[in-house]
Amino acid sequence: MPGDTTLPPRENETSRGSYPVSERNKLRRVHERGRYDREAVHAVLDAAMLCHVAYSIEGEPYCTPTIHWREGDRLYWHGSSASRMLRQLKAGARVCLTVSHLDGLVLARSGFHHSVNYRSAMCFGTARIVDDRHEKEHALETLIERFYPGRARLLRPLEPQEVKATMVIGMEIEEASAKMRAAGVGDDEDDYALPIWAGVIPVRTVVDPLEACSRLLSDVPVPEGLSGFAPG
Amino acid sequence: MPGDTTLPPRENETSRGSYPVSERNKLRRVHERGRYDREAVHAVLDAAMLCHVAYSIEGEPYCTPTIHWREGDRLYWHGSSASRMLRQLKAGARVCLTVSHLDGLVLARSGFHHSVNYRSAMCFGTARIVDDRHEKEHALETLIERFYPGRARLLRPLEPQEVKATMVIGMEIEEASAKMRAAGVGDDEDDYALPIWAGVIPVRTVVDPLEACSRLLSDVPVPEGLSGFAPG
Numbered sequence: 426m427p428g429d430t431t432l433p434p435r436e437n438e439t440s441r442g443s444y445p446v447s448e449r450n451k452l453r454r455v456h457e458r459g460r461y462d463r464e465a466v467h468a469v470l471d472a473a474m475l476c477h478v479a480y481s482i483e484g485e486p487y488c489t490p491t492i493h494w495r496e497g498d499r500l501y502w503h504g505s506s507a508s509r510m511l512r513q514l515k516a517g518a519r520v521c522l523t524v525s526h527l528d529g530l531v532l533a534r535s536g537f538h539h540s541v542n543y544r545s546a547m548c549f550g551t552a553r554i555v556d557d558r559h560e561k562e563h564a565l566e567t568l569i570e571r572f573y574p575g576r577a578r579l580l581r582p583l584e585p586q587e588v589k590a591t592m593v594i595g596m597e598i599e600e601a602s603a604k605m606r607a608a609g610v611g612d613d614e615d616d617y618a619l620p621i622w623a624g625v626i627p628v629r630t631v632v633d634p635l636e637a638c639s640r641l642l643s644d645v646p647v648p649e650g651l652s653g654f655a656p657g
Numbered sequence: 658m659p660g661d662t663t664l665p666p667r668e669n670e671t672s673r674g675s676y677p678v679s680e681r682n683k684l685r686r687v688h689e690r691g692r693y694d695r696e697a698v699h700a701v702l703d704a705a706m707l708c709h710v711a712y713s714i715e716g717e718p719y720c721t722p723t724i725h726w727r728e729g730d731r732l733y734w735h736g737s738s739a740s741r742m743l744r745q746l747k748a749g750a751r752v753c754l755t756v757s758h759l760d761g762l763v764l765a766r767s768g769f770h771h772s773v774n775y776r777s778a779m780c781f782g783t784a785r786i787v788d789d790r791h792e793k794e795h796a797l798e799t800l801i802e803r804f805y806p807g808r809a810r811l812l813r814p815l816e817p818q819e820v821k822a823t824m825v826i827g828m829e830i831e832e833a834s835a836k837m838r839a840a841g842v843g844d845d846e847d848d849y850a851l852p853i854w855a856g857v858i859p860v861r862t863v864v865d866p867l868e869a870c871s872r873l874l875s876d877v878p879v880p881e882g883l884s885g886f887a888p889g
């Protein structure tokens with residue numbers, strides 16, 4: 426169905442407002458850490474280099490790590506046309522796609538109040554195959570550009586059989602939620618008087634210097650901004 | 658059922674050998690990157706600070722980020738006794754618990770051969786509540802000690818109502834697989850002659866200097882080895 430794979434409205438039309446709140450995505454536990462607005466959900470999604478996709482095969486849950494990218498309200502991921510996960514999703518399966526960042530370890534004076542600082546997003550929807558060849562090639566280019574802006578046009582062009590061997594899945598975000606903690610230690614009032622070390626250990630993802638391919642031609646310069654993807 | 662929550666055999670008895678291979682955990686795609694031995698699976702699990710738990714509620718998949726810990730062949734995680742996820746799992750739900758590390762971005766001369774270096778583990782089993790009070794307290798202490806060896810005995814002891822408010826889930830790993838890529842660029846032979854930059858951008862998780870709680874008593878020293886957990 427062409428309607429299934431139409432690109433979503435442009436970013437500036439969809440990046441506002443909040444996702445609808447249902448029994449599915451309504452935060453109950455520590456709900457004051459939750460957000461339903463697109464701005465918060467998209468920021469968590471876009472800052473991550475990988476996500477985890479939950480889906481079922483014959484009632485059995487699977488949780489597969491993969492790379493994702495986003496255009497407006499649509500999430501994409503890709504793999505082999507023969508992939509079990511993707512073939513399963515191609516049939517239009519329900520999916521929960523989750524992204525998480527661990528930002529710090531929180532050490533309290535009691536075990537109970539230990540925690541972590543984090544940002545996460547859970548997105549619900551139905552997987553759809555992107556089978557229009559033009560949209561598929563556009564999507565794969567967007568994948569490359571998300572990680573390495575400007576790189577797609579420098580590469581050896583895609584071969585038709587490469588595009589054929591590749592499956593791209595798109596999922597319109599129907600419901601979503603973000604949840605985050607970014608705070609210091611929250612101890613019981615009486616416990617602050619205890620002589621126990623408490624505090625936060627920040628955790629970060631960093632990108633190290635490039636390691637050139639050993640077969641790189643000697644006169645090829647490193648393109649600018651290659652490690653431009655700053656993991657957040 | 659007490660049998661459900663009995664601790665698994667000691668580590669040195671279970672850390673050998675491989676998990677059974679079934680239709681569920683048999684690697685098909687790029688299977689040469691796969692491992693089924695406990696050593697490989699446990700190393701991936703233990704090096705991670707968080708996991709993603711996939712489960713279903715009324716046929717709908719969910720993917721929840723959480724902290725996990727392991728003893729032998731058993732995985733644990735925890736939260737509120739009122740948590741929707743944990744109440745659902747308490748009933749003995751099927752779970753896929755996945756851990757992933759992104760170790761590097763791989764830039765090839767064609768879009769098709771772009772990849773990432775990674776280590777991941779997928780573990781399948783049935784969730785069981787840990788309701789024996791002694792085992793539950795032991796498990797919560799193990800959680801603290803996993804992140805901060807030696808810290809449990811320095812803390813204000815757990816209150817009975819804190820233990821009551823907490824749910825601990827244990828899952829015997831029935832099947833598991835690890836998958837990893839740790840290599841340079843793999844391009845089509847002809848493409849090595851192209852003047853396109855190719856290589857690997859290593860990615861790492863780092864722990865930054867401690868930030869003491871603003872209400873820390875002035876004479877409390879930082880315990881040694883506090884940031885001893887080296888994220889791998």
Ligand SMILES: Cc1cc2nc3c(=O)[nH]c(=O)nc-3n(C[C@H](O)[C@H](O)[C@H](O)COP(=O)(O)OP(=O)(O)OC[C@H]3O[C@@H](n4cnc5c(N)ncnc54)[C@H](O)[C@@H]3O)c2cc1C
Nearest residue numbers: 449450451452453454543545547604723724736740741742
């Ligand atoms: C790095 C990390 C570590 C964590 N460790 C723990 C832990 O050890 N123990 C623990 O109890 N919790 C932990 N959490 C929080 C955990 O993800 C859940 O928020 C919490 O367990 C409550 O789950 P629930 O299903 O009962 O929540 P509910 O509030 O009942 O969930 C209802 C809905 O709220 C939304 N929601 C819930 N959690 C999240 C989330 N994290 N991100 C975005 N939307 C969400 C979803 O739409 C979900 O369907 C951690 C989170 C992160 C990111």
Ligand SMILES: Cc1cc2nc3c(=O)[nH]c(=O)nc-3n(C[C@H](O)[C@H](O)[C@H](O)COP(=O)(O)OP(=O)(O)OC[C@H]3O[C@@H](n4cnc5c(N)ncnc54)[C@H](O)[C@@H]3O)c2cc1C
Nearest residue numbers: 491492504508509510681682683684685686775777779836
């Ligand atoms: C950080 C990261 C990013 C990734 N990005 C992509 C991507 O963009 N595209 C892509 O196609 N793949 C990606 N992968 C690999 C992905 O997780 C799957 O291995 C792959 O998609 C094949 O899925 P499948 O269900 O078809 O595999 P199958 O081989 O059919 O899966 C069968 C069984 O093999 C085992 N298995 C499969 N994958 C893994 C795994 N990753 N770890 C442990 N056990 C596993 C499980 O037990 C699974 O049930 C990524 C992995 C990681 C860790």
Ligand code: HEM
Nearest residue numbers: 454455536537539540541736737797800801804819822823
């Ligand atoms: C290193 C030790 C620990 C860490 C890193 C840790 C981390 C966390 C995190 C990240 C959450 C989720 C909070 C949220 O939803 O935003 C949580 C919830 C919870 N933890 Fe822990 N925890 C630790 C130890 C403990 C211990 C020892 C207990 C009990 C004695 C405990 C009891 C709870 C409870 C009850 C919740 C649920 C809170 C709620 O949903 O209202 N935790 N923990």
Ligand code: HEM
Nearest residue numbers: 504505565568569572587590591686687768769771772773
């Ligand atoms: C920045 C760009 C890209 C990244 C980071 C990336 C990353 C990955 C990763 C990590 C895998 C999993 C490999 C494994 O299972 O171990 C994968 C699989 C795959 N990718 Fe990509 N990819 C990118 C671009 C592309 C493009 C442009 C195409 C197609 C033209 C493509 C086609 C495929 C195919 C077909 C597979 C499945 C391999 C198999 O299962 O046999 N990828 N990709």
